[in-house]
Amino acid sequence: MPDAAKLTHYLTELAKDVDGYLQSGSASVIWSLFEVQEELGITGNIAEIGVYHGRLFVFLCHAAADGETAIAIDVFDSQPHIQGIETDEDRQRFSDTNLKRNLAAAGIGDDKARIVTANSQDMTRPDMQALTGGANVRLFSVDGDHSRTGVRHDLGLAEAALCDGGVILADDLFNTLCPSLTEGIIDYFGADTPDLEPVAIIASNGPLITGGAKLLLARAQFANVYKAYLRLLNRENFRHAVPFLGFENVLVFDFQGAPVRHPLDDAVRAAVARFMSEEAH
Numbered sequence: 001m002p003d004a005a006k007l008t009h010y011l012t013e014l015a016k017d018v019d020g021y022l023q024s025g026s027a028s029v030i031w032s033l034f035e036v037q038e039e040l041g042i043t044g045n046i047a048e049i050g051v052y053h054g055r056l057f058v059f060l061c062h063a064a065a066d067g068e069t070a071i072a073i074d075v076f077d078s079q080p081h082i083q084g085i086e087t088d089e090d091r092q093r094f095s096d097t098n099l100k101r102n103l104a105a106a107g108i109g110d111d112k113a114r115i116v117t118a119n120s121q122d123m124t125r126p127d128m129q130a131l132t133g134g135a136n137v138r139l140f141s142v143d144g145d146h147s148r149t150g151v152r153h154d155l156g157l158a159e160a161a162l163c164d165g166g167v168i169l170a171d172d173l174f175n176t177l178c179p180s181l182t183e184g185i186i187d188y189f190g191a192d193t194p195d196l197e198p199v200a201i202i203a204s205n206g207p208l209i210t211g212g213a214k215l216l217l218a219r220a221q222f223a224n225v226y227k228a229y230l231r232l233l234n235r236e237n238f239r240h241a242v243p244f245l246g247f248e249n250v251l252v253f254d255f256q257g258a259p260v261r262h263p264l265d266d267a268v269r270a271a272v273a274r275f276m277s278e279e280a281h
């Protein structure tokens with residue numbers, strides 16, 4: 001079980017000093033995902049493409065159990081043209097020293113976090129599997145190249161590394177700063193025939209209509225069980241279920257408050273069991 005005290009301390013105290021992006025809704029749902037994976041006995045590594053200073057990655061590291069590794073993949077300042085790095089200030093902003101400093105401040109050592117400097121666009125699916133040690137990643141965040149082709153490529157890497165019960169979080173769906181990213185996700189579902197289903201759309205900082213959400217994906221056989229848990233655990237933030245990417249009943253959450261932990265108790269277990277048995281008939 002992830003250490004709730006550490007996660008709370010990070011979200012309430014440390015995260016504000018880490019530059020980057022980790023919105024309250026994402027944090028609440030990711031926290032629920034950790035609880036659901038614990039409940040379902042889903043274990044494995046954790047990975048993120050596009051970590052920047054580690055605002056989300058440090059949070060993910062706190063959830064990695066003994067024997068699990070959190071893998072950070074970022075181009076950092078190794079290929080200056082990618083970020084448009086021109087000045088020393090730019091270089092400092094994209095240097096991996098920021099991530100290393102933030103991991104150290106959170107007490108996360110090399111035994112838990114592995115930093116890989118690479119352009120994900122140069123990686124193949126076997127490269128990614130070699131990096132993660134096979135298809136054993138239980139949570140993969142995709143937040144690197146925000147172009148149409150870039151995100152489509154990275155989704156393929158993430159899917160190749162995903163374990164059976166794992167989930168992918170694709171960032172910036174419907175973000176008007178990078179509209180082509182959404183096209184890349186649609187391309188992936190249209191042409192690459194993934195063994196994935198959309199589970200939920202999670203508003204970043206609300207209100208929902210401002211876009212910039214995270215899209216949660218799971219393998220087809222696990223989509224319904226994740227939906228059942230997330231809908232119950234985060235019921236106060238659940239807005240509606242809609243068709244998306246060719247699938248019915250994709251959950252939409254609108255978060256505007258502070259991140260909240262929703263304990264997975266016997267009442268939730270009983271309700272999920274009822275829902276899943278109704279689904280089976």
Ligand SMILES: C[S@@+](CC[C@H](N)C(=O)[O-])C[C@H]1O[C@@H](n2cnc3c(N)ncnc32)[C@H](O)[C@@H]1O
Nearest residue numbers: 020021050051052055056074075119120144145
């Ligand atoms: C929006 S930031 C990520 C924010 C981060 N997830 C957080 O928690 O704050 C995007 C990151 O993607 C990285 N990036 C962009 N293109 C990349 C590529 N082709 N390969 C690997 N990383 C890339 C950038 O260096 C940058 O750190």
